[in-house]
Amino acid sequence: MMSLISVFLGFFVANILGYGGGPSSIPLMYQEVVTHYHWLTNIDFSNMLALGNALPGPISTKIAAYVGYNVSGIFGAIIAVIATIAPSSIALILLLKILQKHRQSSVVKGMTLLVQPVIAIMMLVLTWQMGRDSIHSLGPIQAIVIAAISFLAMIKLKIHPAIVIIIAFIYGGLVVPHLHI
Amino acid sequence: MSNTYKDLVAAMVRTGILGYGGGPSVMPLFRHEAVNRYHWMEDDEFGEVLALANALPGPIATKIAGYLGYRTKGSIGAAVAIIAHILPTCLAMIALASLISVLKSSPVVEGMIAAVLPVIAVMLGQMAYKFGSKAVKGLGWVFGFATFIIAFVLLQVIPVHPAIVIILFLAYGTVHYKLKNKINKHHDRDREAI
Numbered sequence: 354m355m356s357l358i359s360v361f362l363g364f365f366v367a368n369i370l371g372y373g374g375g376p377s378s379i380p381l382m383y384q385e386v387v388t389h390y391h392w393l394t395n396i397d398f399s400n401m402l403a404l405g406n407a408l409p410g411p412i413s414t415k416i417a418a419y420v421g422y423n424v425s426g427i428f429g430a431i432i433a434v435i436a437t438i439a440p441s442s443i444a445l446i447l448l449l450k451i452l453q454k455h456r457q458s459s460v461v462k463g464m465t466l467l468v469q470p471v472i473a474i475m476m477l478v479l480t481w482q483m484g485r486d487s488i489h490s491l492g493p494i495q496a497i498v499i500a501a502i503s504f505l506a507m508i509k510l511k512i513h514p515a516i517v518i519i520i521a522f523i524y525g526g527l528v529v530p531h532l533h534i
Numbered sequence: 535m536s537n538t539y540k541d542l543v544a545a546m547v548r549t550g551i552l553g554y555g556g557g558p559s560v561m562p563l564f565r566h567e568a569v570n571r572y573h574w575m576e577d578d579e580f581g582e583v584l585a586l587a588n589a590l591p592g593p594i595a596t597k598i599a600g601y602l603g604y605r606t607k608g609s610i611g612a613a614v615a616i617i618a619h620i621l622p623t624c625l626a627m628i629a630l631a632s633l634i635s636v637l638k639s640s641p642v643v644e645g646m647i648a649a650v651l652p653v654i655a656v657m658l659g660q661m662a663y664k665f666g667s668k669a670v671k672g673l674g675w676v677f678g679f680a681t682f683i684i685a686f687v688l689l690q691v692i693p694v695h696p697a698i699v700i701i702l703f704l705a706y707g708t709v710h711y712k713l714k715n716k717i718n719k720h721h722d723r724d725r726e727a728i
Contacts, residue, residue, distance in 0.1 A: 378592075413593040471689070474682055521653045
């Protein structure tokens with residue numbers, strides 16, 4: 354029971370603070386899932402992000418479902434997903450009329466704008482942690498080469514991230530085990 | 535106009551399993567289903583709802599799915615739409631991720647997990663850059679970088695819980711444009727005086 358309440362609270366907090374859609378909640382979910390409740394390790398989280406990005410559909414509900422399931426089974430998954438989506442969906446429907454008037458308001462715009470730098474910094478810290486872990490598990494040369502190739506592929510060549518992730522999985526499955534031996 | 539549950543579920547399952555890259559990238563698919571295919575609303579109304587949804591926190595795709603369901607079939611429609619949108623991918627996620635957890639000790643899966651880490655780091659870095667450039671665009675270089683430094687010090691150096699940092703920034707956000715206008719007016723007055 355306690356764990357279900359924690360699951361609800363963790364995902365409620367992470368998503369009610371994320372402005373700008375699911376991706377902006379990723380560092381907030383990391384804070385709850387890894388730093389606060391220790392449900393997953395840093396590497397588990399990265400692994401889950403990779404899978405989540407290789408699969409279609411909204412990212413935050415996939416993360417919620419998996420973490421909730423890991424913590425307390427199907428019930429946990431349902432609670433985590435509800436905590437992720439219900440507050441904002443209900444708010445949108447309820448506030449539609451009120452917000453219609455305030456959409457152009459400088460208050461709402463200012464709030465949306467001022468969240469961006471905080472999310473940017475949290476995302477940057479997460480990048481640093483993932484980078485550090487990948488150097489730890491692959492060694493600096495391989496980690497940097499893979500990072501450079503995926504940077505070129507995703508950002509310069511605009512190859513879809515799902516494809517890059519799948520290629521990395523294949524490389525990791527076929528080549529990496531033999532390098533370690 | 536046939537607003538059947540079948541249409542609603544079909545539209546939501548399609549948008550749920552065809553959209554790659556998280557909620558925001560799926561918005562054109564939602565627009566296509568709601569405006570072009572099923573004529574639930576005009577393009578203008580969809581744009582309005584999207585703008586409103588963006589002003590609220592939380593994942594965007596489920597807010598839009600919930601609204602489209604509510605608009606066509608009331609509260610139950612909202613629940614049905616959200617479930618249809620997320621259920622297939624949530625189940626796939628649980629199944630695949632559990633499978634990988636079970637096989638974690640196999641060297642092949644271990645290699646896969648290790649090789650994907652740098653890719654995820656690059657993706658996160660790219661997202662950090664996107665959020666950062668939005669901040670700089672809206673706030674200007676000087677003030678934008680000041681907010682980065684303040685956020686970094688609060689989050690990493692002190693460290694304060696991210697929820698508190700966000701609430702502080704949100705609180706300032708409510709008066710940001712008012713202050714900016716005041717400062718601009720002062721500048722204008724100064725210029726006129728010269």
